[in-house]
Amino acid sequence: MCSSATPRGPRTGRPRSAEADEAILEATRAALVELGWSKLTMGDVAGRAGVAKTTLYRRWANKNELVVDAVAVLFDELELPDLGSLRADIEHVVLQFASLLQRPETKTALMAVVAESTRDEPLRERIRGSIVDRQKRLVLDGRRRAQERGELPAEHDPVTVDAVDDLIFDVVAGAVVHRALVSAEPVDAAWVARLSALLVGGLGAAATVG
Amino acid sequence: MCSSATPRGPRTGRPRSAEADEAILEATRAALVELGWSKLTMGDVAGRAGVAKTTLYRRWANKNELVVDAVAVLFDELELPDLGSLRADIEHVVLQFASLLQRPETKTALMAVVAESTRDEPLRERIRGSIVDRQKRLVLDGRRRAQERGELPAEHDPVTVDAVDDLIFDVVAGAVVHRALVSAEPVDAAWVARLSALLVGGLGAAATVG
Amino acid sequence: MCSSATPRGPRTGRPRSAEADEAILEATRAALVELGWSKLTMGDVAGRAGVAKTTLYRRWANKNELVVDAVAVLFDELELPDLGSLRADIEHVVLQFASLLQRPETKTALMAVVAESTRDEPLRERIRGSIVDRQKRLVLDGRRRAQERGELPAEHDPVTVDAVDDLIFDVVAGAVVHRALVSAEPVDAAWVARLSALLVGGLGAAATVG
Amino acid sequence: MCSSATPRGPRTGRPRSAEADEAILEATRAALVELGWSKLTMGDVAGRAGVAKTTLYRRWANKNELVVDAVAVLFDELELPDLGSLRADIEHVVLQFASLLQRPETKTALMAVVAESTRDEPLRERIRGSIVDRQKRLVLDGRRRAQERGELPAEHDPVTVDAVDDLIFDVVAGAVVHRALVSAEPVDAAWVARLSALLVGGLGAAATVG
DNA sequence: TACTAAACGAGACGGTACGTCCCGTCTTCGG
DNA sequence: CCGAAGACGGGACGTACCGTCTCGTTTAGTA
Numbered sequence: 001m002c003s004s005a006t007p008r009g010p011r012t013g014r015p016r017s018a019e020a021d022e023a024i025l026e027a028t029r030a031a032l033v034e035l036g037w038s039k040l041t042m043g044d045v046a047g048r049a050g051v052a053k054t055t056l057y058r059r060w061a062n063k064n065e066l067v068v069d070a071v072a073v074l075f076d077e078l079e080l081p082d083l084g085s086l087r088a089d090i091e092h093v094v095l096q097f098a099s100l101l102q103r104p105e106t107k108t109a110l111m112a113v114v115a116e117s118t119r120d121e122p123l124r125e126r127i128r129g130s131i132v133d134r135q136k137r138l139v140l141d142g143r144r145r146a147q148e149r150g151e152l153p154a155e156h157d158p159v160t161v162d163a164v165d166d167l168i169f170d171v172v173a174g175a176v177v178h179r180a181l182v183s184a185e186p187v188d189a190a191w192v193a194r195l196s197a198l199l200v201g202g203l204g205a206a207a208t209v210g
Numbered sequence: 211m212c213s214s215a216t217p218r219g220p221r222t223g224r225p226r227s228a229e230a231d232e233a234i235l236e237a238t239r240a241a242l243v244e245l246g247w248s249k250l251t252m253g254d255v256a257g258r259a260g261v262a263k264t265t266l267y268r269r270w271a272n273k274n275e276l277v278v279d280a281v282a283v284l285f286d287e288l289e290l291p292d293l294g295s296l297r298a299d300i301e302h303v304v305l306q307f308a309s310l311l312q313r314p315e316t317k318t319a320l321m322a323v324v325a326e327s328t329r330d331e332p333l334r335e336r337i338r339g340s341i342v343d344r345q346k347r348l349v350l351d352g353r354r355r356a357q358e359r360g361e362l363p364a365e366h367d368p369v370t371v372d373a374v375d376d377l378i379f380d381v382v383a384g385a386v387v388h389r390a391l392v393s394a395e396p397v398d399a400a401w402v403a404r405l406s407a408l409l410v411g412g413l414g415a416a417a418t419v420g
Numbered sequence: 421m422c423s424s425a426t427p428r429g430p431r432t433g434r435p436r437s438a439e440a441d442e443a444i445l446e447a448t449r450a451a452l453v454e455l456g457w458s459k460l461t462m463g464d465v466a467g468r469a470g471v472a473k474t475t476l477y478r479r480w481a482n483k484n485e486l487v488v489d490a491v492a493v494l495f496d497e498l499e500l501p502d503l504g505s506l507r508a509d510i511e512h513v514v515l516q517f518a519s520l521l522q523r524p525e526t527k528t529a530l531m532a533v534v535a536e537s538t539r540d541e542p543l544r545e546r547i548r549g550s551i552v553d554r555q556k557r558l559v560l561d562g563r564r565r566a567q568e569r570g571e572l573p574a575e576h577d578p579v580t581v582d583a584v585d586d587l588i589f590d591v592v593a594g595a596v597v598h599r600a601l602v603s604a605e606p607v608d609a610a611w612v613a614r615l616s617a618l619l620v621g622g623l624g625a626a627a628t629v630g
Numbered sequence: 631m632c633s634s635a636t637p638r639g640p641r642t643g644r645p646r647s648a649e650a651d652e653a654i655l656e657a658t659r660a661a662l663v664e665l666g667w668s669k670l671t672m673g674d675v676a677g678r679a680g681v682a683k684t685t686l687y688r689r690w691a692n693k694n695e696l697v698v699d700a701v702a703v704l705f706d707e708l709e710l711p712d713l714g715s716l717r718a719d720i721e722h723v724v725l726q727f728a729s730l731l732q733r734p735e736t737k738t739a740l741m742a743v744v745a746e747s748t749r750d751e752p753l754r755e756r757i758r759g760s761i762v763d764r765q766k767r768l769v770l771d772g773r774r775r776a777q778e779r780g781e782l783p784a785e786h787d788p789v790t791v792d793a794v795d796d797l798i799f800d801v802v803a804g805a806v807v808h809r810a811l812v813s814a815e816p817v818d819a820a821w822v823a824r825l826s827a828l829l830v831g832g833l834g835a836a837a838t839v840g
Numbered sequence: 841t842a843c844t845a846a847a848c849g850a851g852a853c854g855g856t857a858c859g860t861c862c863c864g865t866c867t868t869c870g871g
Numbered sequence: 872c873c874g875a876a877g878a879c880g881g882g883a884c885g886t887a888c889c890g891t892c893t894c895g896t897t898t899a900g901t902a
Contacts, residue, residue: 433846
């Protein structure tokens, strides 16, 4: 998540302000809430952070990378407490993720940076490292826990395991994002319950394919 | 899909050129392919279309609405031929949708306009009318056909029917979009087979919730 | 002053509306008063006159010519009543001219069209015919009358006569315009009295040069 | 003549380029010569000066103020060498002024900015400070010098002195401008001789009024 | 009375310039 | 050497008018 790529050895001159970094990210989130992605400007963020534009550009190459870093930290909130059953775990994480997507800063930023990433490989990598992998880990943990509980059979073919994990991840994350941002309908308990039922009911079938 | 919201009654003055409309939309798609969403400019589109910038602004209020209209027509290609089974139908439509999302004009545009729509209600309506509802219809048709075949029980509670249709729509569309654009992994036959299996396997469970 | 250059012989079809002509010129004057020269637009004039833009362009080639025609008629007000002495005549006509230049429509338009005319020969001709010659006639009349009264000697060399007439015209018109528009100071009775004294006192000397 | 109205105290940040200032004014004069006032555009001037449009707008609020500054410097050329007599001094300065008015950049610009100034008080002030007062000084110097020579009586009433100075200024400047731009006739030696004779002959009378 | 041809209103058209906003870079000064 | 301040070249924006055009609709003077 950090910005400085290669700090030179000798470390001479005035050191960079660590406070500035956090002030900038905080200012970025505030600007996202207030203005949304497309109206957010580097100059405005600099102004809010009480920092010169030069300081921003010294740390981030462009708006996209800055926003990814500013938003990524929010995804650290996602947790997977053991609620005793696969279905409860799924429902819990889906609701968490949905409530994260309701926050104006994520709502406006997430799809925007994904859109940009279709033409910007370094950005895609940054998103993957900062956001996607962080979410995916939850799927792995949930699956492993369900296997330990015996809710799922212990699959031994690692290819199948990865394929199903990937599928579940895209289905869960995709469905929530689509529901929240594209359909623009509420991700409420009833919808989550149905989604969980679908997943739990279909998991077995999905694992027997291929 | 048309641009004129409120056509005045008397229809006086020189009528708008229908050729210009099509030239502009075509130029927009070309610019999307070549430049991507964020580098596309109104002036460039006008130039490609052999049209003055004012002519664009007379028809579309901004880049977002123009792009939605330009891309919307591509979604007309989606069809649901009867392949004999629910699962085959699902696999077919998912592959169709995936191949649509691989086209550079949709890939770069779709998430971008969705991102914008989180802060632009008219744009959201335009997307819903031009794109979302057009896709959703496929889910309805597929479900109805499966019921006629007897693959699915004839559900009589309309609330449940709608809820499941909506769920399936968000799951399918969301999973494909997420796989293609966020995970940036191929939507190949194996993945589609697993997704279809998951859906067919879980549908029954999803319908019994609520 | 009229606008139609070469009416074809047969004179068939619907004739041009004479009312429109006057409405347009009146609207032009109103727009000059309200907006000034530089903010006056053809579309606005058309709107005020209740006329289509095409109708304007059918009669006048551009804004400059339209404004000259609209303002020219105001210069018809200038008269030279016989007040019994050269000096009284001068004072009277100068005050008349000054009060004409105080009107907002002339104030804003006169210098503007003169400025345009430095790069537009047809416009210069139109100004000369519509405005300048109309004013110059007053100088000729005043001089002739003063000679009849015996206030000025009967000059017999026509070249000298013309030269002095021209000089007086430029001095009087120029001084008033400069005072009113460049210096932006009032053209009051005291100033006019001094100008008249200067002219009457210097006329004899001016006639003996060359 | 400078553009910055209120320089902030601390003088921080990168200072404005002095070279840019001169390049812009020079480019403005070149554009005036080539295109004339009405076809001169800010973008074109910026291009000629090798400068971004924003740099123009950072210094001048609009085309009018820019052109006044660009042309004002030309009026510094006007001088009043002592030629030994009032009449010779007048003839000299009038010819100087006339030749200045023949230059295409002044010819096209002067009346245009005066026309604009009838509806723009700040512009009028700028013209007065940059151009008018600079010319008026010549009248004062010439009159004082003539008094020192004994050609004119030493007038002791300051009100009369000012009034006559003002009158002479408007008469001389106005007559030359009107001859050159409105009548569009040459300001040659013969005409100047007559004008000077008129002034010298009438000055005494003008001073006795009021 | 009907025909015809021009003028009419309306408004879309290709185009130019506007003045503003933001970009990402640079230049200065002070810490 | 860092950092603020802010000017710089550049590019796109969305708007305003330009002067032209294409419609369908009057409106006279013939025929």
